Amino acid sequence: MTSHRLPSLAGALFVPLVAWICYLLLLIPTLIVFPISLGNSAEMEFPPSNPSLDLYRQFFSDPAWWGSMIQSGIIALITTVLTIVLAVPAAYALQRSHIRGQGFVQGLIMGPLLVPVIVLALGLYLQLGPWGGLNSNLTLVLSHTMLAVPFMMLSVGASLRHIDPALENAALIMGASKRAVFFRVVLPQLASGIAAGSMFAFLISLDEVIVAYFITGPDTQTLPVKMYSAIRWEVSPVIAAISTLLTIVSFVLAIAIMFLERNQRTNTG
Amino acid sequence: MSGDAPYLTSRAGILLLAPLVILLLLFFVYPLLFTLWNSVYEGGLTVRAYEELFTSTLFYKVLRTTFVISFTATAVSLLLGYPVALHISRQPPGRRVIYLTLVMLPFWTSILVKSFALTVLLGYSGIINQMLGSISGGQLNIPMVFNRFGAIIGMINYLLPFMILSILGSLLAQDPNLARAAEVMGAGRFRIFRKVTLPLSMPGVMAGVIINFTLSIGMYITPALLGGRQDMMIANLIDFYTRQTLDWPVASAIAVVLLAISGILVAILGKVRGSQGTMGAAA
Numbered sequence: 095m096t097s098h099r100l101p102s103l104a105g106a107l108f109v110p111l112v113a114w115i116c117y118l119l120l121l122i123p124t125l126i127v128f129p130i131s132l133g134n135s136a137e138m139e140f141p142p143s144n145p146s147l148d149l150y151r152q153f154f155s156d157p158a159w160w161g162s163m164i165q166s167g168i169i170a171l172i173t174t175v176l177t178i179v180l181a182v183p184a185a186y187a188l189q190r191s192h193i194r195g196q197g198f199v200q201g202l203i204m205g206p207l208l209v210p211v212i213v214l215a216l217g218l219y220l221q222l223g224p225w226g227g228l229n230s231n232l233t234l235v236l237s238h239t240m241l242a243v244p245f246m247m248l249s250v251g252a253s254l255r256h257i258d259p260a261l262e263n264a265a266l267i268m269g270a271s272k273r274a275v276f277f278r279v280v281l282p283q284l285a286s287g288i289a290a291g292s293m294f295a296f297l298i299s300l301d302e303v304i305v306a307y308f309i310t311g312p313d314t315q316t317l318p319v320k321m322y323s324a325i326r327w328e329v330s331p332v333i334a335a336i337s338t339l340l341t342i343v344s345f346v347l348a349i350a351i352m353f354l355e356r357n358q359r360t361n362t363g
Numbered sequence: 364m365s366g367d368a369p370y371l372t373s374r375a376g377i378l379l380l381a382p383l384v385i386l387l388l389l390f391f392v393y394p395l396l397f398t399l400w401n402s403v404y405e406g407g408l409t410v411r412a413y414e415e416l417f418t419s420t421l422f423y424k425v426l427r428t429t430f431v432i433s434f435t436a437t438a439v440s441l442l443l444g445y446p447v448a449l450h451i452s453r454q455p456p457g458r459r460v461i462y463l464t465l466v467m468l469p470f471w472t473s474i475l476v477k478s479f480a481l482t483v484l485l486g487y488s489g490i491i492n493q494m495l496g497s498i499s500g501g502q503l504n505i506p507m508v509f510n511r512f513g514a515i516i517g518m519i520n521y522l523l524p525f526m527i528l529s530i531l532g533s534l535l536a537q538d539p540n541l542a543r544a545a546e547v548m549g550a551g552r553f554r555i556f557r558k559v560t561l562p563l564s565m566p567g568v569m570a571g572v573i574i575n576f577t578l579s580i581g582m583y584i585t586p587a588l589l590g591g592r593q594d595m596m597i598a599n600l601i602d603f604y605t606r607q608t609l610d611w612p613v614a615s616a617i618a619v620v621l622l623a624i625s626g627i628l629v630a631i632l633g634k635v636r637g638s639q640g641t642m643g644a645a646a
Contacts, residue, residue, distance in 0.1 A: 210581025217394025
């Protein structure tokens with residue numbers, strides 16, 4: 095009996111042990127930037143001997159840094175709005191109509207998830223050059239929208255599957271136009287799906303490096319592109335402050351997404 | 364009531380889909396086709412770029428490096444990710460959310476932040492080497508970044524959540540009564556795992572491995588920031604030909620090769636996951 099119990103005890107300890115090591119390995123790189131961001135601007139210290147907000151002051155007093163943060167924020171916001179405007183009607187159409195080539199359209203929409211981003215970045219760079227579309231906010235937003243669309247489609251598609259088409263038919267019979275039905279019956283029920291999809295879209299655009307690195311120029315450089323070059327050439331402590339700000343945004347949005355998805359599951363059973 | 368008749372006419376459906384489809388044709392399909400075109404057209408049709416590629420020792424070296432690094436990172440990610448998925452699947456639903464959050468927060472953190480943090484942790488004068496130095500009186504300093512080790516660590520950190528989520532899906536889909544039945548019949552914990560849980564989770568394992576490997580071979584940021592200068596991966600080679608040598612046909616040819624390899628992997632993933640499978644590649 096004992097010889098049987100021993101390996102089973104080891105097994106019982108092994109799984110939680112490895113799991114906890116992994117949780118730490120995953121979390122430490124994300125969390126370590128918080129204490130480091132409180133250090134001084136001369137060299138990186140852990141733990142900081144004299145905790146201060148110097149690095150944040152340095153970040154906000156350098157227009158090259160906070161300017162690219164504002165640029166990134168604006169690009170991410172416009173990308174989010176455009177993704178909603180394009181993807182929500184498309185998700186609705188895929189669910190409520192039968193058109194020829196539906197499978198092809200679905201594949202096309204999910205395509206950007208399946209292609210390595212570097213391939214898309216090169217393609218866009220080669221294509222936009224002759225079009226005069228490099229170093230342009232418009233093409234940057236359109237490229238980011240292309241990358242964010244699959245996430246919005248998955249999120250809104252999941253919400254759509256949960257709503258009852260009978261409600262739409264009922265509203266139609268009572269004399270509402272299809273347009274009114276969409277805006278007053280369907281859209282309110284999709285609110286949490288759209289909200290989750292929007293946060294995905296915002297984060298994807300905000301954190302996107304590779305495409306932006308290939309197609310932006312001095313006038314359109316985003317925060318991740320500036321960070322990437324900065325980390326590449328000299329690791330300056332101010333990056334710890336930027337990383338902390340970015341991580342806070344990611345955490346807030348990620349928790350909001352998980353909350354919305356959980357709500358959706360419990361609401362619909 | 365309305366039977367099978369769709370709620371929207373196909374005309375309405377097409378109108379609602381058209382703007383998105385046009386965007387994707389211009390900013391997704393066209394760049395891919397243009398890359399393919401660029402790899403074979405230099406004032407006339409030619410296979411010069413592919414010839415140059417397949418006779419270049421650099422290309423083979425990069426290909427080998429990419430596969431070795433991707434394979435190692437995927438294997439370690441599987442060995443670490445499986446126990447984590449098992450641990451999460453054994454929690455009651457309330458606590459499961461908390462552990463999932465621990466996995467999802469790093470998943471949503473910018474890859475630049477994670478790479479930067481790893482250089483701070485593992486670098487020459489990083490936190491770990493400072494500790495080693497103070498313990499050993501300045502004797503010990505282990506180079507952990509700007510080499511293959513650093514690239515692999517960074518990639519595992521990025522890949523693990525994908526592996527965990529994929530395996531967790533197939534663990535949670537299992538009927539808990541199966542394990543209970545095996546227990547009633549007198550099977551030990553390890554035996555239940557080996558004979559019931561593990562075989563039933565194989566689809567999740569396969570999907571996780573393919574997703575990890577597909578993501579690995581296309582990785583650009585992590586090898587550029589944490590890897591060795593001599594240890595280029597395919598994505599970095601594309602960048603090298605685009606910016607350094609300005610040989611766009613060769614850059615395009617490498618992209619076509621990378622696209623073909625990922626295409627094959629995604630097709631296998633589709634087979635593993637069944638008809639609706641490929642969508643999960645990102646989530």
